Amino acid sequence: MLPAQLSPARTSHSALRAAVERVRAADDRRLREARASVVFMTVQSAHHSGRSSGYANSVLSVRIGGAVGSCAVEPGQLDPGSVSDLAGRSAAELLEHADPAVRLAVLDAYLADLLPHAEHPGARRVRIPAGTSLEKSVVRARAVAELVPVPEGSAVAVIGVVNSLLAALRERGFRPIPCDLKGGRTEWGEPVLVDHREAISGAQAVLASGMVLGNGTFDDIAGLCRDRGLPLVVFAQTGAAVLREMVGAEVHALSAEPYPFFWLTGDSTDIHRYSAGELR
Incomplete structure (x- = not known):
C-alpha cells in the first residue's frame, strides 16, 4: 500500500x-x-x-x-x-x-x-536473514518497530500501511493508527485512515514510509510532528540516504534499506538504523 x-x-x-x-x-x-x-x-x-x-x-x-x-x-x-x-x-x-x-x-x-550506509559511523546494521518474503518482512518490521521511542500503550500513527509493521508494533505494546492513501482495511479488518493529519492528531509518535518524501507529504508530516513534539521515525527504501541527512533534525530515527530490498531476493539483506542520539 x-x-x-x-x-x-x-x-x-x-x-x-x-x-x-x-x-x-x-x-x-x-x-x-x-x-x-x-x-x-x-x-x-x-x-x-x-x-x-x-x-x-x-x-x-x-x-x-x-x-x-x-x-x-x-x-x-x-x-x-x-x-x-x-x-x-x-x-x-x-x-x-x-x-x-x-x-x-x-x-x-x-x-x-x-558515503555508503555500511561505512557510516552512525549506522547500526541489522542483517535480515535469508528466508521467504514473509519471514524477511517480519524480521525487518521488528527491527523498525524497535526505533519507536515511546512507552508501551502509546498510539503510533503508521503512514504507509505495512501489515508486518502493524503486527510488530502491537508486539511491543503500541496501538497502531493505520493511514494509507488507498484506505481500505488492514489484514485484521481495521479501518485505514486516508488523511495523515487525522492519524497524527491522535498519536504519540509517527512511523512513516520513506515514500512520503517522494510524494511531497514529508514537509507537512514533519511540521505536524514538530508542532506537537512527536518523534518522527521513518522506514525508507525511497530516499534512504537523503533521509539520513535529516536525522537529528526533522527525523528522530531512520531505518534505511538500500537496494536490493528485502522483497527482491531470498538471500540475506541489510537495513541500517540511525537515531538522533547516536549521530550527535
Missing part, C-alpha cells in the same frame, strides 16, 4: 529542494562529474504466503558509482521507456529534472555513493 498524501495542490517538496541545494553548495563540481550509469524500473506485486491480501509497488532506481538510489512512484507516473533518456547524464543535470522522483532517486544514489 502507498502512504497517504495531501491533495496535489497542497503537496510540497521543499525538503527535497533544500537537500539538493545543500549538496550543490558542498561540491557542485563533483555533481557535474558524477554520472547515472544505470537507470531501471522495478514493477513489483507481492502476496506473502499466509496473508489474505497483497500489494504492488513501482520503483525508479538510479546507479551512480557503487550505489543505487531509489524512489517509489505511482503506477503510470513514469514511462519505463523513459529511463533510457536518463542514463549517462550527470547528477547535476538530473537534479534539475522536472519529476521529483527522478531528483530524489539521483540524490539518494549520489549521497549513498559519497
Whole structure:
C-alpha cells in the first residue's frame, strides 16, 4: 500500500529542494562529474504466503558509482521507456529534472555513493536473514518497530500501511493508527485512515514510509510532528540516504534499506538504523 498524501495542490517538496541545494553548495563540481550509469524500473506485486491480501509497488532506481538510489512512484507516473533518456547524464543535470522522483532517486544514489550506509559511523546494521518474503518482512518490521521511542500503550500513527509493521508494533505494546492513501482495511479488518493529519492528531509518535518524501507529504508530516513534539521515525527504501541527512533534525530515527530490498531476493539483506542520539 502507498502512504497517504495531501491533495496535489497542497503537496510540497521543499525538503527535497533544500537537500539538493545543500549538496550543490558542498561540491557542485563533483555533481557535474558524477554520472547515472544505470537507470531501471522495478514493477513489483507481492502476496506473502499466509496473508489474505497483497500489494504492488513501482520503483525508479538510479546507479551512480557503487550505489543505487531509489524512489517509489505511482503506477503510470513514469514511462519505463523513459529511463533510457536518463542514463549517462550527470547528477547535476538530473537534479534539475522536472519529476521529483527522478531528483530524489539521483540524490539518494549520489549521497549513498559519497558515503555508503555500511561505512557510516552512525549506522547500526541489522542483517535480515535469508528466508521467504514473509519471514524477511517480519524480521525487518521488528527491527523498525524497535526505533519507536515511546512507552508501551502509546498510539503510533503508521503512514504507509505495512501489515508486518502493524503486527510488530502491537508486539511491543503500541496501538497502531493505520493511514494509507488507498484506505481500505488492514489484514485484521481495521479501518485505514486516508488523511495523515487525522492519524497524527491522535498519536504519540509517527512511523512513516520513506515514500512520503517522494510524494511531497514529508514537509507537512514533519511540521505536524514538530508542532506537537512527536518523534518522527521513518522506514525508507525511497530516499534512504537523503533521509539520513535529516536525522537529528526533522527525523528522530531512520531505518534505511538500500537496494536490493528485502522483497527482491531470498538471500540475506541489510537495513541500517540511525537515531538522533547516536549521530550527535
